[in-house]
Amino acid sequence: MAAVPEPLTFALPKGRILDSAMPLLAAAGLDIRAALDEAGRKLLFELPSGERILLVKPVDVPTYVEHGIADFGIAGLDTLLEQGRDLYEPVDLGIGRCRLAVAEPCDRPEHLRGLRRGMNLRVATKYPRCALRHYRVRGIQPEIIPLYGSVELGPITGLADQIVDLVESGETLRQNALVEVETIFEVSSRLIVNAASLRLKQPAVSQTIAGLRRAVEAASRPRLQPQKVACT
Numbered sequence: 001m002a003a004v005p006e007p008l009t010f011a012l013p014k015g016r017i018l019d020s021a022m023p024l025l026a027a028a029g030l031d032i033r034a035a036l037d038e039a040g041r042k043l044l045f046e047l048p049s050g051e052r053i054l055l056v057k058p059v060d061v062p063t064y065v066e067h068g069i070a071d072f073g074i075a076g077l078d079t080l081l082e083q084g085r086d087l088y089e090p091v092d093l094g095i096g097r098c099r100l101a102v103a104e105p106c107d108r109p110e111h112l113r114g115l116r117r118g119m120n121l122r123v124a125t126k127y128p129r130c131a132l133r134h135y136r137v138r139g140i141q142p143e144i145i146p147l148y149g150s151v152e153l154g155p156i157t158g159l160a161d162q163i164v165d166l167v168e169s170g171e172t173l174r175q176n177a178l179v180e181v182e183t184i185f186e187v188s189s190r191l192i193v194n195a196a197s198l199r200l201k202q203p204a205v206s207q208t209i210a211g212l213r214r215a216v217e218a219a220s221r222p223r224l225q226p227q228k229v230a231c232t
C-alpha cells in the first residue's frame, strides 16, 4: 500500500503580510480565508484540503521553518537578513514592499559633524545586525540601541541620533519630523522553505513552489484595460 503523504504545514505571519499573501495563496490552491474566519483566536488550524496553518508573529516565522515545525513560511527580507538562518528562499512574493533605511531629525544636522569627527553615533533600531553591518562598512562604529517598535521616537526623545527602520510611504518619518538619509536595501516578502522538506516532501513542496511562482507572475502581469465598445 502506498504511504499517505504527510500534509504540509505553513507558518504564516499575522498582520499586514497575511492580508496581501492570501490572494496569492488562494491562486496557488491554498484558500485559507474561510478557515481563518472560522478559526477565531485559534493559532493552529487545518484546511479542508489537509494543510496545517500556524499563525505566527512575523519575526518568529523563520524559527518555525528552520526547526522543521513548518515546511513553508512567509517572511520579509528584512527579517531574513537580520536573522541569517539556514533556509531556502525560492520565491519573491512581491508583497510587503518597503525599504530598510537610515533616518534622522530634519532639524539636527549636527550629528553629521559628529560622524566626521568620529564621535559616538547612537542608532535606535529593530535591526541591530543589519544596522551594524551598514555602518561598519563605512568605518563607523555606532552604539546600537535595540527597540521593538515605534523606533521613530528614538531621535525625538533624545534616545538616539539616527534610526534604522522600515519605510514604506514615508508618512511615519514625516509626521515625526525625520528625514530618510540612506536606503540600506529594498524589502519584499519571500516564501521560505525548510531544507529537509525540500528533499523529503517532494513532489508536494515543488508543486506549492511552482503554484506560488505562477500566482506571483499572474499578479504582476499588467491588467488589460476594458475597451469601450461602440454600439452601432
Ligand SMILES: Nc1ncnc2c1ncn2[C@@H]1O[C@H](COP(=O)(O)OP(=O)(O)OP(=O)(O)O)[C@@H](O)[C@H]1O
Pocket: 013, 014, 015, 016, 017, 057, 058, 059, 075, 076, 077, 078, 079, 096, 097, 098, 149, 166, 167, 168, 169, 187, 188, 189
Ligand atoms: N510599513 C510597511 N510597509 C510594508 N511592509 C512592511 C511595513 N512594515 C513592515 N513591513 C513588512 O512586514 C513584516 C512584518 O511587519 P509587521 O509590522 O506586520 O510585524 P511586527 O512588527 O512584528 O508587528 P507586530 O508588532 O504588530 O506583531 C516586516 O518584516 C516587513 O517585511
Ligand SMILES: O=P(O)(O)OC[C@H]1O[C@H](OP(=O)(O)OP(=O)(O)O)[C@H](O)[C@@H]1O
Pocket: 148, 149, 150, 151, 152, 165, 166, 167, 168, 169, 170, 171, 172, 173
Ligand atoms: O513609511 P510608512 O508607510 O509610514 O511605514 C513605516 C512604518 O511601518 C512600520 O511600523 P509598524 O506600523 O509596523 O509599527 P511598529 O513601529 O510598531 O513596528 C515601520 O516600522 C515604520 O514605523
